Amino acid sequence: MEVTKKYTNGEVTVIWKPDICIHSKLCWTELREVFDPFVKPWIKPEGATTERIVAQVKRCPSGALSYYMNNEAGPERIDVDAETIVEASKDGPLLVYGNVTVKNSKGELMKKNNVTAFCRCGASSNKPFCDGTHRKIEFKAD
Numbered sequence: 001m002e003v004t005k006k007y008t009n010g011e012v013t014v015i016w017k018p019d020i021c022i023h024s025k026l027c028w029t030e031l032r033e034v035f036d037p038f039v040k041p042w043i044k045p046e047g048a049t050t051e052r053i054v055a056q057v058k059r060c061p062s063g064a065l066s067y068y069m070n071n072e073a074g075p076e077r078i079d080v081d082a083e084t085i086v087e088a089s090k091d092g093p094l095l096v097y098g099n100v101t102v103k104n105s106k107g108e109l110m111k112k113n114n115v116t117a118f119c120r121c122g123a124s125s126n127k128p129f130c131d132g133t134h135r136k137i138e139f140k141a142d
Contacts, residue, residue, distance in 0.1 A: 009045035012053055014067050016043060021064035022093060022117050022132040031056040061095050062117045062130060091141050093117035093130035102128065 005016045014034075027035035033047035034056070045053055057065045084098035100112045117130040121139035124131045133139075 005043075007041065007043040007045050008070060009050065009053070010070065012045065012050045012067050012069055014043055014045055014053060014057060014065060017064045017066075019064075020062050020126065020129060020131070022062040022130045023135070024061050024092075024132075026059050026061065027056060027065060030059070058114065061089070061093070061115050063112060063114050066114070088120070088141065089117075091139055092120070092134050094120050104128070 002017065002019050005018070007014045007016070028037055028042075031048060031052060034044055034053055036042055036044070048056075054067055057067045060066075084096060084100065087095045087097070089095055094117070096112075096116045096118065097114070100116050102110045102112055102116070104110065118128050119126075119130045119134075120141060121134040121137060123133040123137050123139070125133065
């Protein structure tokens with residue numbers, strides 16, 4: 001069962017899916033007032049403005065963090081209306097920016113948006129997606 005946690009400041013709700021988090025640290029190194037893994041709860045959306053929170057959530061490379069505005073009824077995903085961009089992160093996953101449809105080994109289709117992190121090290125337990133194992137095994141890309 002996939003765990004999903006939600007945190008709100010009344011204006012925006014931040015959604016965290018720990019099962020797909022690759023622990024890039026961008027959230028807490030860039031906005032520690034909201035994201036602090038050393039306290040519980042680790043997300044405190046009252047720590048910054050909604051605009052700063054939204055900007056930081058959009059930088060999440062795995063898509064483990066997402067958001068929705070509380071005054072908007074609709075899906076929790078944010079559609080990206082842009083060309084697809086692929087970036088090989090240094091010693092980490094292949095990052096695909098934009099809307100992507102992924103077919104898994106069982107033939108099931110999954111819609112991904114914003115940023116999707118694909119495993120390059122081969123050791124992820126969530127293939128084809130990155131789960132952060134590249135750090136544990138000290139993966140080095142050529």
